[in-house]
Amino acid sequence: MDTIYTHFLRLAADEQLSLKMKEPVQVTIEHLSSILCCTPRNVKFIVRKLEEQRFVHWKPGRGRGNYSTLTLLRGFNDVLEMHFSELLCKGKLKEAIELIGSVRMDDVLRDKLMHTLHQQMGFRSHTETASGQDTLRMLRSRQLGDLDPASVYTAFETYLLGQICNTLISYDAHTDSFLPALAHTWESSNDHREWIFYLRKGVRFHDGRWMTAQDVQASLNRLFEMNSSSLWFYRDIEHTDIIGDYCIRFILRRSNRFLLHLFSCIRMIVLPADHDQNQTLIGTGPFQITEKNEDVIKLSAFDGYYGIRPHLDQVHIWFLPEPTLNDRYYELPGTYQLSMPGNSQEKLNFIDYPSLGCQYMLFNFHMEGCHHQLPFRQAMRIIYDPLTLVNDLGKNRITPACSFLPWRSAAENWSSVSLEDAKSLLEQSDYQGEPLLLSYKKNKDSDVAEWLQQRASHIGLKIELEPFDDYVDVVKKSTAPLILREEILEDDWQYGMIHFFKNQANSFHEYMTPEIQSAFDDLLDVFPQLPDSGRMELLEQAEGLLRENGWLLHGCHMNRKSELHQSIYGMQTSEFGFLDLSKLWIKNP
Known part of the structure; x- marks a missing residue:
């Protein structure tokens, strides 16, 4: 619904009117009707509201053919910033983000609004929310891409999949070794043509179902059914044998010493055997998807996670309507306080990590x-x-x-x-x-x-x-x-x-x-x-x-480079240098 702010911004931004502060401009009701996208009758109502709130001064023309005059009493940037701040204060984050992308503004103001927006990102502590949950909010400078493990091709989406789903084993870059994940142990024949993985018992998917060997087999078959771009890696697998609910064997056409790498990579995420790619992604990871649309993806800690439950309860990742800043932000200032850009660096730390x-x-x-x-x-x-x-x-x-x-x-x-x-x-x-x-x-x-x-x-x-x-x-x-x-x-x-x-x-x-x-x-x-x-x-x-x-x-x-509030603890980098969300925790003042 249009507000008094949006009516003012439409008037102030109209190129034909060329309105300037405190300079009267001749206008017609018909022209204003076109700008405000309403009937001539509603124009008078809107102008009256604008005048009551001291946004404009209006002097109606007397008689037919006489122009009315409109005078701006407030500047475009001032009202835009006021509107933006009001949206944030009312918790209308989506509308605030859309405002940045939909209204023409100079770079100085855009940077100022972006700083203010980043101040609203971050942590909402249990002392501030009735639910008693800790929530981390993040910004991304583009829309969310493909979250299908068979076809994902961008770093952030791959990283996000690793927070929602699991593989049979995981790779530890610090020790250059493989660690148990959904499989608690594994073994291979001397010629590396037969591999057996023993699965953990009691692992649940986000919908509550138990994970079994049938899900592992179906996840591999799915790569072939979808003609994944990574099929070359799995070409040596001749067939799989399910040995009960918690054991699966892979028989290979030829020796493959690289197989552990393949079963720890994002392609071999284990999904439910009846996974529907048109439905919400269901995994076994520390976070589950609770909402996903073009504006935001919301993750909640999965209480049934087989590992250690995340300290954070919620992670909300908002997507800007257009590219703005390239850095990643995990800021944690007070949620309901608007800090100006000059003070925005007071409680922020920067971490740098060279990427491979x-x-x-x-x-x-x-x-x-x-x-x-x-x-x-x-x-x-x-x-x-x-x-x-x-x-x-x-x-x-x-x-x-x-x-x-x-x-x-x-x-x-x-x-x-x-x-x-x-x-x-x-x-x-x-x-x-x-x-x-x-x-x-x-x-x-x-x-x-x-x-x-x-x-x-x-x-x-x-x-x-x-x-x-x-x-x-x-x-x-x-x-x-x-x-x-x-x-x-x-x-x-x-x-x-x-x-x-x-x-x-x-x-x-x-x-x-x-x-x-x-x-x-x-x-x-x-x-x-x-x-x-x-x-x-x-x-x-x-x-x-x-x-x-x-x-x-x-x-x-x-x-x-990432920007973090000094209250963030447990900072460990995950895939591609992103922070492992499942390890983060917040030290409340």
Whole structure:
């Protein structure tokens, strides 16, 4: 329902009226009727209300053909901020978030409202709520993506699945080992062709049903039924045998030493055997979904969780209508107090965590052009120089990359390169001065794209920019020959690396030719059969193949930053550097 605020904002924002503070403007009832989307009769009622509350001064015209005059008594920004604050005070968080995305405003005011909004995010203690529950509220700068484990492809959604569901086992990055989860133990034959998992008893799904081996078998079969992009990993499984409700055996066509990695990854989340992808996701994890729509997803602690129940009772994740800030916020100030931006940092701590993976450039080989020639790609290697990129742009770009793995990049002997060398290589290609399109994520990579455009111009290479703002469709198709992307690897980096090379739904496979993909298929075919050292060597060879041919250009390793209130305890990072919500707890004053 429209309020007195929205009526005022419509008037003040109308470009034809061009209203200014305390400057009378001639208007007609008919024009106001169009702006306010109401009848002429209601215009007079609305204007009278606005005048009563000292928003405007109204002087009606006398007689036919005479204009009335309207004078603003309050500024657009002041009323917008007042309306925003009132929505927050009344607990209308959804309407407040929509207001930020739907009304045109200057960057200064938008930043101010965003700070105020972040002050409203965070913790609601049991002393403030009648229910006696502890609730953490978070903001995300894009809509929620796919939450199906068979097809999920974005980091946040993968992380969220790990809070709602469980796998048979879990990977511990600190010890580089596997820990029991839904399976309490497991064993394999000497030739690694037969694996048996023994399931925990008493594990319940969120709807109260017991988890059994039938659910595990159905979860694996579901990957094949849905033609998951990760089927390559499970191709060696010939069949499964259910040995009672709490034991399942996997028979493989050939030896597979990598199987534990596959049963700890998000693809092998265990869902109910009759799972309906059109219904609310049901898992066995520490949190269950209680509400999900385009504006918010609400999670509640699952009291029947087989592990340790979360300290938090509720987690509400709100999604902004458009990208704003890239940082992640887990703030915990007083819920009903509005703090101004100048004071917003008083009780906040910042934590940084370098993420595995890197930003990179690849080439769309399905499009014709000079990028098919190695000298051109070598020229782009110099233009997109990792060391210069980090030195020039900085921010969360912490180190230059020659690999997805930071420790491999750290061993590189980095030195400056000259654009003159790039110019010489460009002359060896068939580049004829035509503009080349560069696809990149709007806001997130805009500075890199503009930096590349400027450096390319110094050697006569014309780059035009194609930003896209679809933060859900990471593998958005483009006809651009140059593509900027970022890959964030799982904590289980071996799985993350092989998944990058073999996942049929990512950007690498989207833009490479079948011949290039075949080269990696041949190289990596024996990967699951090798011991740990052999797998690492093979992944290094695969990256060497990328560098040697210039099929992918590594850029820089990124640092992730989160903002936290000092009252948050139990901070442990989960997958992709996000905080493990199930471990967080709040120290009340």
